[in-house]
Amino acid sequence: MSIDKTSYVRSKKLLQASKDQSCVNCGAVGTVVGAHLQGMRAHSFGKGRGIKPHDFCVADLCMKCHAKFDYYESTAGKNLQLRIDHSEQFLYCVLKTIERRFADGTIKV
Secondary structure: OOOOOOOOOOOHHHHHOOOOOEOOOOOOEOOOEEEEOOOOOHHHHOOEOOEOOOOOOEEEEOHHHHHHHHHHHHHOOOOHHHHHHHHHHHHHHHHHHHHHHHHHOOOOO
């Protein structure tokens, strides 16, 4: 299945599911939000200049981890290995969040 990049998936339900969760990266609680995917392939999921990827591409991240991923993206620069590591870790966090959404019933098959 392919989703047309001009019809972005937006879902308040998916974003609000981050409330009261623990951070999938560090385990912290209290400041967790649904952080949209960033990284080398985020454009494949709707990201563009000033446009966030689809809402199913979010990770439950605390304020500290969210800021770390945002800052890391801009500081990795031309270091390919750092960019790959950053993208891989963020993608892992997104997948852990999707797994959580299935477990709590937010996403049903």
